[in-house]
Amino acid sequence: MASHREDWAIAAPGLLLLLLAFLVPVGSILALGVRTEGGEFTPAYVIRFLTEPYYLGISWRTIKLSVVITLVCALVGFPFAYIMARVGPRLRLWLVILITLPLMTSVVVRTFGWMVLLGRGGLVPDIMRSLGLVRRNYTLMHTEVAIVVGMVQILFPFMVLSILGVILRMDPRLEEAARVMGCTFLQSVRRVVLPVATPGIVAGSLLVFTLSASYFITPSLLGGARLPVLAGSIYETATRTQDWPFAAAQSLILFTAVLLLLFPYIRLTRKAGG
Template sequence: MTDRTENLILALPGLLLLALAFFLPIGQMLVLSVEGENGPTLEHFIRFLSDPFYLGVLWRTVRLSLVITIICAAIGFPLAYIMARIGARTRLWLIVMVILPLMTSVVVRTFGWMVILSRGGLIPDILRDLGLVNRNFALMQTETAIVIGMVQVLLPFMTLSILGVITRIDRRLEEAARTMGCSFLQTVRTVVLPLSLPGLVAGSLLCFTLSASSFVTPNLLGGTRIQVLAASIYKSVTQVLDWPFAAAQAVILFVGILLVLAPYVKMTGRSHG
């Protein structure tokens, strides 16, 4: 028995599970999305793509996902760099602090943000006391609330993805850059950032895909006024009971994410594998 055959046998259970849990539902969703009264049809896709409301929902989903990903990268990279360059004991405590929110349900954390961001919550009260906003100011049911909640949910994925790469970067490269006259920021920009790009890409892919397909946090913090595509799919299934249209929306979301991620992966994969 060759090594390739042994590897295939070892991977077979995982491949079967992947096929049953992912490819089979995706196939059923594709079939359902073109289901019509008189046979296969594209009317559900045409209905979505010709309606400005649903196009706006799609654009909001992609735009918020990009904003959330950028903010997570801007916060996660310096946090991961600090964690990688401090002592082992302090790093352990910081890793625990980063992972700790993952041990709490997303629903519980989102309800916490609902309390903090509501009209009588902590953040609006502080802003009103400082005279920065009027008395009727509230962050709930806004895109800002969705971004804040989703960044808190997804930041650990970005931070840990980058941390795993930075810890493998030889510190002597940074020392050599500093010896050649680079400042700290120049060293980070010219040495650390390019070498940590694989972790940054991996974290960005995780944050973008999870954000685009998220339902609980955007639905609770954005409410019915700020609707994303996952919430629109849920509404079509549970309220309108239009399963083929919901499946068409799910296919559009799936294809849209692939169209955004494919060139991103291709450009970074050429030089970073």
Template sequence: MTNRREAWLFLFPGLALLVLGFILPIMRMLVLSVMGPDGVTFEHFARFFQDGYYPSILWRTVRLSLVITALTAAIGFPLAYITSRVGPQARLWLIVMVILPLMTSVVVRTFGWMVLLGRSGPLATMLREMGLVGRSFSLMHTESAIILGMVQVLLPFMVLSLLGVLTRLDPRLEEAARTMGCSFLQTIRRVVLPLSMPGVVAGSLLVFTLSASSFITPSLLGGARIEVLAGSIYKSVTQTLDWNFAAAQSVILFFGLALVLIPYLRLGARHG
């Protein structure tokens, strides 16, 4: 009985922080989403789906998040694999290079992408000098700019999630596969990749949820013409001061992401 009381005593600060910092704000958001001048109403949700503008923003948010997650996994897996197989000193420097961008503000990194992707930036200048694009070419305020910026911002989360799994894999499994006649790519596909699926699933969940809820980088690189749902929520709170509609959009985004994440959760449970 005493041990149970001590356990609850240690758990209480964390549970109190969880309730105050997460559960109560979410409950408040749910209440705001169904509140109107005359009491409980669902007009805010109806307003969202009556016009095709807001569902298109939701679809763009989910679509871009899926693309960003796929590209981050495709780039992060080779980088994490190389990091897990090099010597201790080289691994340390690679981990530092992966973590170093996290020490810089997302806003600063996004402004750096704005310089690179702008009409007078080095990328557009190089392509114009090669004769591949016209004088007015610019990647700014396009979905491609959002994808490039978000992949760079979220790549460390994917790499670190994969690295924690790959470093625990026994290298003798790869040696056994090569001895049995598998090539390097076959060993990666049949041995390393299946065993690293927990890291892939964890990293994908993290990257997808962060990209879907981000609004700073998409707003700066996409501009007002290419809007995501998080940016629309921010605009409803800060510009139109329509807190009820912003809460309704937040609830829709939450449940929309939950529907997309269900297959990932099942895959994660299957792979332990």
């Protein structure tokens, strides 16, 4: 009991700060989406969102792009994290620096960089045109491909570092034993490394999905007005139309969707011993 009291005493300042700086403001915004001006409960704003095809289309686009971004990060991040775990400590340090260095640059700056690279006359369209893949004046801006490329570059470190932490705790002798028993390199990775790295892949996927679903700067700049996402719709509703209750209702729906992902993950990790 004494140790528990000490733990709570140490955590109390952080919990109080979290309560005052996060939970209270967020709770107030979410409550705004289900209340009238008189303070009475109303589901009108939520029903409006769920019955208008325009906002349902935005929700579907947000989910689709988030899933694609998560899959790309997982498919590329697992091999990269495995290589980082198996190289020497000095090279691993430089690879970690290479992965984390973009996080020190503003997301807006990186997004504007992608706008230059993917826009008309940019490096990527020029290379594609020189290979005969596209015609002159081709641009990738204001497409879903541009959103996926920009978001993968931003969220890739979160996936890699989540998987890397799990693989580093794995005993390399397990792979050696699998190779001695007749497994090829790919078989040992699939049967030994991949099951061990699954918690890291799940944690990284959850992190990437929730972040990509809540981003609005990069999708808004790379996708433009033709391809709005849910976070961008919330921003536009709150700043342009000044419809705060409806913006709060959209935030409530996004928050609920994230919670629906978090609860199964928490139960799975609890069964697996954390």
